[in-house]
Amino acid sequence: MRTGNARVDGLHGIMLRDVIPKREKFWWHYPALRTLNFLLLGAIAANVTNGYDGSMLNGLQIITAWKSFFGKPTGVRLGLINNGTRIGQVGALLATAPLLTKFGRRKPIILGHCILIVGIILQTAAQSYPMFVVGRVFIGFGNMIQQAACPVLIAELAYPPQRAIITGFLNCGQSLGTIMAAWITYGTAFIVGSSWSWRLPSALQGVSSIFQLTMVLFIPESPRWLVFNDRREEALAILTKYHAEGDSNSEFLKFEMAEIDNAIETEKANTLSSWYEWIRTPASRYRLCIIVSLGFMIQWCGNALISYYLSLVLNSVGITKPKTQLLINGGITIAGFLFAIIFSLSMERVGRRPLFLVGFAGMFVSLFIFTVLTGINQNHGFRNHSMGTACVVLIYIFNIFYKMPAPVVDSYISEIAPYDLRAKAFVLLQATDAGSNLFNGFVNPIGLVAIKYKYYIVWCCLLVSHFLVAFFFFPETKGLSLEEVAEVFEGHGSDEKLQHIENEKNNADTVEIRETE
Numbered sequence: 001m002r003t004g005n006a007r008v009d010g011l012h013g014i015m016l017r018d019v020i021p022k023r024e025k026f027w028w029h030y031p032a033l034r035t036l037n038f039l040l041l042g043a044i045a046a047n048v049t050n051g052y053d054g055s056m057l058n059g060l061q062i063i064t065a066w067k068s069f070f071g072k073p074t075g076v077r078l079g080l081i082n083n084g085t086r087i088g089q090v091g092a093l094l095a096t097a098p099l100l101t102k103f104g105r106r107k108p109i110i111l112g113h114c115i116l117i118v119g120i121i122l123q124t125a126a127q128s129y130p131m132f133v134v135g136r137v138f139i140g141f142g143n144m145i146q147q148a149a150c151p152v153l154i155a156e157l158a159y160p161p162q163r164a165i166i167t168g169f170l171n172c173g174q175s176l177g178t179i180m181a182a183w184i185t186y187g188t189a190f191i192v193g194s195s196w197s198w199r200l201p202s203a204l205q206g207v208s209s210i211f212q213l214t215m216v217l218f219i220p221e222s223p224r225w226l227v228f229n230d231r232r233e234e235a236l237a238i239l240t241k242y243h244a245e246g247d248s249n250s251e252f253l254k255f256e257m258a259e260i261d262n263a264i265e266t267e268k269a270n271t272l273s274s275w276y277e278w279i280r281t282p283a284s285r286y287r288l289c290i291i292v293s294l295g296f297m298i299q300w301c302g303n304a305l306i307s308y309y310l311s312l313v314l315n316s317v318g319i320t321k322p323k324t325q326l327l328i329n330g331g332i333t334i335a336g337f338l339f340a341i342i343f344s345l346s347m348e349r350v351g352r353r354p355l356f357l358v359g360f361a362g363m364f365v366s367l368f369i370f371t372v373l374t375g376i377n378q379n380h381g382f383r384n385h386s387m388g389t390a391c392v393v394l395i396y397i398f399n400i401f402y403k404m405p406a407p408v409v410d411s412y413i414s415e416i417a418p419y420d421l422r423a424k425a426f427v428l429l430q431a432t433d434a435g436s437n438l439f440n441g442f443v444n445p446i447g448l449v450a451i452k453y454k455y456y457i458v459w460c461c462l463l464v465s466h467f468l469v470a471f472f473f474f475p476e477t478k479g480l481s482l483e484e485v486a487e488v489f490e491g492h493g494s495d496e497k498l499q500h501i502e503n504e505k506n507n508a509d510t511v512e513i514r515e516t517e
Helices: 031-039 041-060 064-069 075-103 106-124 129-157 160-188 196-204 207-216 223-228 232-242 251-270 282-297 303-316 322-345 352-379 385-402 408-416 419-473 482-490 495-516
Strands: none
Touching: 031 041, 031 232, 041 075, 041 106, 041 129, 041 160, 041 196, 041 207, 041 322, 064 196, 075 106, 075 129, 075 419, 106 129, 106 196, 106 207, 129 160, 129 223, 129 408, 129 419, 160 196, 160 322, 160 408, 223 232, 223 251, 223 419, 232 251, 251 419, 251 482, 282 408, 282 419, 282 482, 303 322, 303 385, 303 419, 322 385, 352 385, 352 408, 352 419, 408 419, 408 482
C-alpha cells in the first residue's frame, strides 16, 4: 500500500520543477504560451459532448413530444437509448489504442469527430426508435476515440506547470456541455406540436464537435510521440516555440527535453509495448489497479442517477412538474460548471488525494441524508414539500462534491501512466467508464422503479468503499513531471526524500518572502 509520495530523484538529482523559469507576468502575457493554451481548447472541449449527451437525455425524457414519438420508453428500452453511446464506446475499444500509437494524437481526434458527427446526423434525423439508437452508437464510437486521445495530447503538450489544471478543465468542458443541453432543452420544450422540440437539441450536439475539428487542425502533435517515433527535431521545435518562447538556449528546455529523451529510451529498452506490459512488473500492476478502479469509482458513486435519470429521481421526491424539473436540471449544470473550474484551478495547490478523499466523503454524507429524507417523505405520500425542497438542495450539494474528484481523473491517469502505456491507460479508463455506465443505464431505471429510495443505499455503500480505496492506495503526484511520477511507482527510494525536497522548497519560499519584506 502506498499512500504518500515515494522518492523522486528526477534527472541527476534535479527535478523539472527546480528549473522552471520564474515568470514575472501572468501566462497570457507570453505570446507562444497564450497561443498554445488557445489551441488546446480544441482538446479541452473533448468532454463537452459527454456532458451535453447526459444532460440532453435528461431534458428529452421530460419533453412530451420526445416521449410520444418513441412510445414513452421505460426500463430496458430507455436503458438502450441511454446506453447506445456506451455500446459504441465498447465497439471502439480495440481500435483506439493502435490508432493513437501509430498515427499520433491529432489524427485520431479528427477521425473520432467525423464518426461522431455522422452519429449526430442519424440521431437528429431519426424516424424510428432503432435509427435513434444506431445514431447514438455512432456517437459513442467516435467519442471513444477522441476522448482517449485528447487528455493524452493535453498531458504531453501542455506547459508543465499548467498541465494538471488544463487537463482538469476537461471536466469543465463536460459541465459546459451539461449547461448547454439543459437550457437548450428547456427552451425547445415549449415548441408545441413539433418534433423539433427534441430534434433541435440533438442537432446542436454537433456544435462542439465542429469547433474541436476546426481547432485540432492547428494543434501541434505530441512531442513525446514524435520523440518515440524518432522525430526528435520536430519535438524540440515544438517545445522551443511553445514552452521556451523561442529560446533554444533555455535551461528549462534542455532539461525538459533530456527528461523526455531519458524516459523514452528507458521505456523502449525495458518494455514490450504491448498490453502484457500492464502485468509484467509490480509497478505496472499497481498502475493498472488504480486505473481500473478509478474508472468504476468515478461513475459508480450515484452521479449517474443525476446525469441520466434526474426526472426519475425528482419523481421519487414528489417533484413531477416538467417545467420545474427542467429548471432544476439547468441550475445543477451551472453550479457544476462553476465548481468544476474552482476545483480544477485548485488541483496544483491542494493536491490530488485531498480532492479525491473530501469529494467521496462529501458525496456520501449528502447522499445518505438525501436517502433518509426521501424515505421519510415517500412514506408520508410526499405531502411535506419542505422536505422535497431539502432533497433538491442535497442534489446540488452532492453535485458540488462530485466536482472535486471528477476533474482530477484525466490528469491523474495521464500522470501515473508512463508514455508507452498512456494511450492504453485512457482506453482502459474509457472501457471501465463504458462498462460501469452500461450497468448504470440498464439497472438504474429498473432499480429506481422497483425499490425507489432504498436503491440509493447501494450507492452510499459504494462511496464508503471508494473513500477507503483512495485513502490506502492512491499516491500523491502534485508538483511532479510526467517522467518523475514514474519514480513514485517504481519505488526508487523512500518517502523521506520527497518530503525533504518539499521542505527545502517551502524553506526557500519562506526565505524569499522574508527578503521581500
